Amino acid sequence: MVIKVGSGEIDDLSTLTVLDKESLLRELRARYKKGIIYTYIGDVLIAINPFKQLNIYEKQQHDLYKYVQYRNQLVPHLFWIADQAYRKLCLSKTSQCIAVSGESGAGKTESTKLIVSHIIHCSGDAGDRELQNRIIETSPLLEAFGNAQTCMNQNSSRFGKYLQLNFTDTGRIIGAKVYEYLLEKSRVVQHGPGERTFHFFYYLFAGLEKETLEYFYLDDPETYRILKDPCGGKVFPDRSDVAYCRQMFNTQKEIMQRLGFTREDINMVFTILSAILHLTNIRFSHDEETDGVYIEDEYPLEVGM
Numbered sequence: 001m002v003i004k005v006g007s008g009e010i011d012d013l014s015t016l017t018v019l020d021k022e023s024l025l026r027e028l029r030a031r032y033k034k035g036i037i038y039t040y041i042g043d044v045l046i047a048i049n050p051f052k053q054l055n056i057y058e059k060q061q062h063d064l065y066k067y068v069q070y071r072n073q074l075v076p077h078l079f080w081i082a083d084q085a086y087r088k089l090c091l092s093k094t095s096q097c098i099a100v101s102g103e104s105g106a107g108k109t110e111s112t113k114l115i116v117s118h119i120i121h122c123s124g125d126a127g128d129r130e131l132q133n134r135i136i137e138t139s140p141l142l143e144a145f146g147n148a149q150t151c152m153n154q155n156s157s158r159f160g161k162y163l164q165l166n167f168t169d170t171g172r173i174i175g176a177k178v179y180e181y182l183l184e185k186s187r188v189v190q191h192g193p194g195e196r197t198f199h200f201f202y203y204l205f206a207g208l209e210k211e212t213l214e215y216f217y218l219d220d221p222e223t224y225r226i227l228k229d230p231c232g233g234k235v236f237p238d239r240s241d242v243a244y245c246r247q248m249f250n251t252q253k254e255i256m257q258r259l260g261f262t263r264e265d266i267n268m269v270f271t272i273l274s275a276i277l278h279l280t281n282i283r284f285s286h287d288e289e290t291d292g293v294y295i296e297d298e299y300p301l302e303v304g305m
């Protein structure tokens with residue numbers, strides 16, 4: 001039986017006789033319209049961001065892909081890729097790697113979390129539940145400090161991430177290490193219109209009471225240039241997102257505590273963030289006479305300067 005391109009029924013695009021851009025896109029589009037976001041092309045999985053919650057990541061799906069023998073018995077899924085890596089790791093006792101790539105907003109961060117959740121599910125019965133939860137919780141914490149709203153994505157990762165999971169010979173997770181690289185440091189002092197700096201700066205102002213802000217030498221958010229939109233002058237967190245930011249602040253603080261940060265550690269984090277915020281208000285000017293740079297005494301509070 002021949003399945004027509006554009007029917008949305010081709011699970012593996014490498015089986016197409018004509019593998020050109022048009023056929024690939026036509027088939028992917030047809031599948032997406034049917035609500036199928038995953039398609040194989042050989043050993044590679046193509047994922048199309050659905051931008052809505054789908055019921056395909058429940059425990060039931062984890063179990064299905066954990067126990068299925070052949071890939072064509074089920075629809076393509078990210079869990080199959082995660083499952084294969086875990087199975088090969090256990091069978092061959094050699095390291096496995098999953099590379100996730102795509103443009104900003106494509107869904108890499110969400111996909112990575114789903115891959116980790118499936119691997120943890122697979123190694124779950126033999127594993128240390130507390131350790132597994134801690135591995136899962138590092139992602140939202142890193143996102144709070146390394147992600148920001150951009151024009152492409154409200155939760156855009158502004159750093160690259162290499163997550164290493166370590167296992168025993170029997171496939172039990174015994175640890176994890178995150179290597180982060182190429183953090184977009186310039187976002188601390190500058191961001192484009194409609195974009196923001198790193199999430200945690202906003203969480204801080206929404207989450208801390210006035211007296212605690214003062215304890216960390218922090219003023220109202222309007223004082224800090226970086227918390228303003230460079231064009232609109234709007235200061236964040238504003239009324240529309242203060243409740244969300246407060247909730248995120250509490251969540252991140254709880255995660256830090258669960259990950260073993262002491263009270264002093266957390267205070268140190270807030271102190272460093274406060275220092276960074278003050279530093280971002282320093283304004284440098286060019287000295288015509290000496291052709292050098294000097295710090296202006298006072299930062300003019302007009303936005304966009």
Ligand SMILES: Nc1ncnc2c1ncn2[C@@H]1O[C@H](COP(=O)(O)OP(=O)(O)OP(=O)(O)O)[C@@H](O)[C@H]1O
Nearest residue numbers: 051052053104105106107108109110153155156157
């Ligand atoms: N599988 C999915 N199901 C539902 N929504 C998703 C899925 N993947 C991504 N999204 C949505 O798309 C948004 C962007 O995804 P994500 O942050 O993972 O992109 P990204 O590729 O990591 O982007 P960036 O490179 O900017 O960090 C998410 O915040 C989420 O709302």
